[in-house]
Amino acid sequence: MNYNGFQELAATNQWSAIWPELSMAGIGLLVLCLDLFLPSSRKRLIPLVAIFGQLALLAVLVMGCGCATESTGPLFGGMIESGPYTPYMRAFFVLSSTLVCYLGVSYLSRQNLPRSEFYLLTIFVSGAMMLLVQSSNFVMLFVSLETVTIGFYVLVSYCRYSPFSLEAGLKYLILGALSSAILLFGIVLLYGAASNPALAQSTTDSMNFAALGKFIAATPEEPLVLVGAVLVLCGICFKIGAVPFQIWVPDVYQGAPTPVTAFLAVSSKAAGFLVLMNLVAGPFAALSKLTVPLLSAIAIITILFGNITALGQRNVKRVIGLSGIAHAGYLLVGVVAMAVGVALAPWAIIFYLFAYLFASFAVFGVMVHLAGVEDEIQEIDHYQKLAERQPFLAGVLAIGLGSLAGIPPLAGFIGKLLLFIAAFQAELYTLLGAAIIGVVISVYYYFGWMREAFFIKPALPGDEARPSYPMPGAVGIIHKLTLGLLVVITVLMGLFQRGIFGG
């Protein structure tokens, strides 16, 4: 490459195009500096800075969503390319990170733990996710993915006085590192095939998605390419918790601090799906003969496994984790429809992710309020007669769970409907059948949880022996407002969808 080539490359370094990511990093650094220099009596400012800084960024991003954003083309020498979904996903990750920080405030006040690192890590991880979903080069993808994953290792084992949290951290660490290694080996095989000068369309820039896509379209039968693509997809399936790579999900969700569980369930899964969408529509577009049957099989097993194993659970964090596997299955149906070529599918996935975000954070907000100091022990019995004692929380829980189950007037129903329409247009009838069976099963355990909160069971003789759970006090006004807002958005997204994504 000569001097002019470098100049052309340098001209693509448009820092202004990634200002939201830079602002996230800025907020994170600000939190870090405040932690260093503020006197300890003023440390209470730090969460406020973290939350309001992100809220301001979110406000700017949401206002920008309305304007038509044209794609800027590849930036930073082909490392990053923003697509049509980028503005929505940026808003998604900032919103999710703000809510995690918010839940973190009430969680951390109950534990004797360092505070500011929690906000710092959450913000940095979210910024890395925003870069991850835009990366169009495997080097960029790997580095931002590892920034996310290593941040999560620390966050999952954040409660370092609790052996459960540490154990969850260790499990996430080993399986996360294993999935990274599998992903890497896939990348290497793809790189090795694409840089081979003996093959047609071989390229010198073989880590780049666009160049790789051209190469794969020219030689889709090359065995190295097929094995590499399967390994890369397996690595990503680990991150989204699809069967057979789901073994970490229930344990890690149970052991992690509740706000981190929410972060894992919402942001981490969304980032995994966006990467999967980028890959399936980008470099692997020519491999649809391989990706469609592979992902279909994974989707069917994932939906059935997640729903059936969630049936017998009594721990609510495990229920959320296992039902999260089922949600990953529904979203995979959308990805398969996208691989077949349905234009609706990506928007259906994004709508579903937003619906999932609002409903999940409503449920997690209730869980954080009700949890005692021992965060990993949250049983369904804990929610008995919640409607009598705290009717507001019970209402929030009902709407959140209803939306997750897909009850008609709520956002979750419309999200599932859009995904099913996309699957129908793609003529994936088997997948559609499995998904509908899954939804029917899921109603049972979501309603079992709700029934516990709303209907009083006749007291059985053995009931006295059960430990009675301490009921925390009334809900603060800010917590009420936040949860109320989440519920209102869930209902509104169910009633009015037109115009949310520009029609």
Add this chain to the structure above:
Amino acid sequence: MNIELNDYLFVSGLLFIIGFFGVLFRRNTLVIYMSLELMLNAVNLALVAFSRYHNSMDGNLFVFFIIAVAAAEVAVGLAIIVALYRKRQTVMVEELAELRN
């Protein structure tokens, strides 16, 4: 005797598989961790070999990123293992599994 690209790839694949089964079947957390590192180094070997034989610099560059990331991962991972050891006085996998239904 000439060493060809396929020989490097064979060694790399072998290392990767040894590492993979090490993660699945070994019971000591530290040994599992070593197996993970073995997998990453298998990847590095393949990258360097491809890079050399296909005359492309990208692979060599990627190796540096992998080494840096692996170092960060080890720093966090060993910290978690040490903290867990202080709580439980063991690093064996069976004795660490307390998160159950």
